[in-house]
Amino acid sequence: MMIEQLSQLTGEHFINGKWQAGDDQILHPENPGLQQTGWSGVSASKNLVGQAVAAARAAFDAWAMLPFEQREVVVRNYAQALKSHSDLFAQVIHLETGKPLWESKTEAAAMVGKVELSIIAYHARTGHRRDETGPVVTQLSHKPQGVLAVLGPYNFPGHLPNGHIVPALLAGNCIVFKPSEATPATAELMLRCWQQAGLPSGVINMVQGAGDTGKALAGHSDINGLLFTGSSRTGAALHQLFGGQPEKILALEMGGNNPLVVEQVADIDACVYNILQSAFVSAGQRCTCARRLIMLRCEHNQKTLQALVEASKQMAVGFGEEDFYGPVIHEAAAEQLLTAQMNLIDAGGHPLLTMAKLHEHKPLLGPGIMDVTNVAELPDEEYFGPLLQVLWVDTLEQAVIAANKTRFGLSAGLLADDVAAWDYFSPRINAGIVNWNRPLTGASGAAPFGGMGASGNHRPSAYYAADYCAHPVASLLADKVELPPALSPGIKL
Numbered sequence: 001m002m003i004e005q006l007s008q009l010t011g012e013h014f015i016n017g018k019w020q021a022g023d024d025q026i027l028h029p030e031n032p033g034l035q036q037t038g039w040s041g042v043s044a045s046k047n048l049v050g051q052a053v054a055a056a057r058a059a060f061d062a063w064a065m066l067p068f069e070q071r072e073v074v075v076r077n078y079a080q081a082l083k084s085h086s087d088l089f090a091q092v093i094h095l096e097t098g099k100p101l102w103e104s105k106t107e108a109a110a111m112v113g114k115v116e117l118s119i120i121a122y123h124a125r126t127g128h129r130r131d132e133t134g135p136v137v138t139q140l141s142h143k144p145q146g147v148l149a150v151l152g153p154y155n156f157p158g159h160l161p162n163g164h165i166v167p168a169l170l171a172g173n174c175i176v177f178k179p180s181e182a183t184p185a186t187a188e189l190m191l192r193c194w195q196q197a198g199l200p201s202g203v204i205n206m207v208q209g210a211g212d213t214g215k216a217l218a219g220h221s222d223i224n225g226l227l228f229t230g231s232s233r234t235g236a237a238l239h240q241l242f243g244g245q246p247e248k249i250l251a252l253e254m255g256g257n258n259p260l261v262v263e264q265v266a267d268i269d270a271c272v273y274n275i276l277q278s279a280f281v282s283a284g285q286r287c288t289c290a291r292r293l294i295m296l297r298c299e300h301n302q303k304t305l306q307a308l309v310e311a312s313k314q315m316a317v318g319f320g321e322e323d324f325y326g327p328v329i330h331e332a333a334a335e336q337l338l339t340a341q342m343n344l345i346d347a348g349g350h351p352l353l354t355m356a357k358l359h360e361h362k363p364l365l366g367p368g369i370m371d372v373t374n375v376a377e378l379p380d381e382e383y384f385g386p387l388l389q390v391l392w393v394d395t396l397e398q399a400v401i402a403a404n405k406t407r408f409g410l411s412a413g414l415l416a417d418d419v420a421a422w423d424y425f426s427p428r429i430n431a432g433i434v435n436w437n438r439p440l441t442g443a444s445g446a447a448p449f450g451g452m453g454a455s456g457n458h459r460p461s462a463y464y465a466a467d468y469c470a471h472p473v474a475s476l477l478a479d480k481v482e483l484p485p486a487l488s489p490g491i492k493l
């Protein structure tokens, strides 16, 4: 049944086309804003996860054998269902994540947009090709992987799992999706849209739960792969779990310790705006957010930094429509960030703006900016919140060395008026997303999206998600069996 308001959410799992109650731990997510979704439920046990995988396996042959155009119809119906419920999506994303409503609306819109992009990407990256120009007819086709597990993060509870699920279903795979335990209501709404779209039973299944449910799914022997978006720590654990199973596809989209280098920009306001968008959008809870601001030492950049601190102080932060960002996901995350800030100060960091708790009972944090130039052993960690570290260097060469001093490699950027600075920076920087005079956040879905090092395992998502959702089959074709003009040496017929 499609729902029209949040009070109709049932807190159940979706298995083989039916909604059913959980059988393990009680789930009651801590919504970070002032209002609650009211969602509560019970997580899926290993047994229920097994039922979901079995349902996906049973549905696979029929779904995979459908012509692409028939799968496309259902996926387009889903886009319609999303579109007609976009206000409800924006509301639920806003309540579950604490993102302002204006930003949640952009996420709801990105989910709709993903469908058209994925159809284009399917044909461009995979699909079917035949070449009859040479002496032998060659054919390239693609087959789905099979049953794929999808594990989602909390920070984009709709858009990012959707970015795996839509291309995977288009390619003919069946899915078992486990969303973040912090954002179950968005997932339930998504599944109700798939149901409304007329997706056959078992093609997509959804189990709710935390890490244990995720482990049961990832470790299930009958999945053909796992599409993961989340932290590098969880991703590394999953990589170990998948060790010794080369037959399974594993796509890991993980975090970053992203550098943004400021060489020199004459327009200080424009420079500051790009830094704010890079560091503080979504309360710093985007994988692409700038974590380290590396500035070339000069008087002009001192002014830029002062202007950044002033603008950050003035930035509207809170629970309302007019705020730039809202709370972080929960109290534990806020506490971890405050501890990280304290540790940086203890290690020699100098706070230019101290990140502070702005609400007694809610995880709302004001922005923090810390000069860490004198921290001898700067931890190479992702601080997933509104905390920006500043490092001063003397040359662009030093800036690139500092920027690359990380085990991650997701996004990196340069703010510079001089194209020569970009020409130096771009070939030397190690990241999957490398921008010039644009914020680090707000990546295009029409481009590949993924990182290197601890940020990903070379299976980028977004436009290239099509690649990991299907495997290529190369064929040489002839319509009858014939002898070649010359036999191989040693054969007599």
Ligand SMILES: NC(=O)c1ccc[n+]([C@@H]2O[C@H](COP(=O)([O-])OP(=O)(O)OC[C@H]3O[C@@H](n4cnc5c(N)ncnc54)[C@H](O)[C@@H]3O)[C@@H](O)[C@H]2O)c1
Pocket: 151, 152, 153, 154, 155, 156, 160, 178, 179, 180, 181, 209, 210, 211, 212, 213, 214, 215, 218, 229, 230, 231, 232, 233, 234, 235, 237, 253, 254, 255, 256, 286, 287, 288, 382, 384, 410, 450, 455
């Ligand atoms: N590169 C990207 O595309 C991208 C996008 C968004 C977020 N992220 C990253 O995600 C992180 C924030 O998300 P998060 O806190 O929800 O991540 P997380 O790793 O804590 O959780 C992600 C998912 O994995 C599940 N999980 C946790 N432990 C598990 C285990 N041992 N086995 C199986 N499943 C397990 C969770 O329940 C959740 O569904 C940040 O590090 C951010 O940078 C990356």
Ligand SMILES: O=CCC[C@H](NC(=O)CCC(=O)O)C(=O)O
Pocket: 155, 156, 160, 163, 285, 286, 287, 288, 440, 441, 442, 443, 444, 445, 446, 449, 461, 462
């Ligand atoms: O938190 C991580 C995602 C950040 C977001 N990236 C994308 O939306 C990638 C494009 C896509 O998947 O369509 C960003 O860059 O802001």
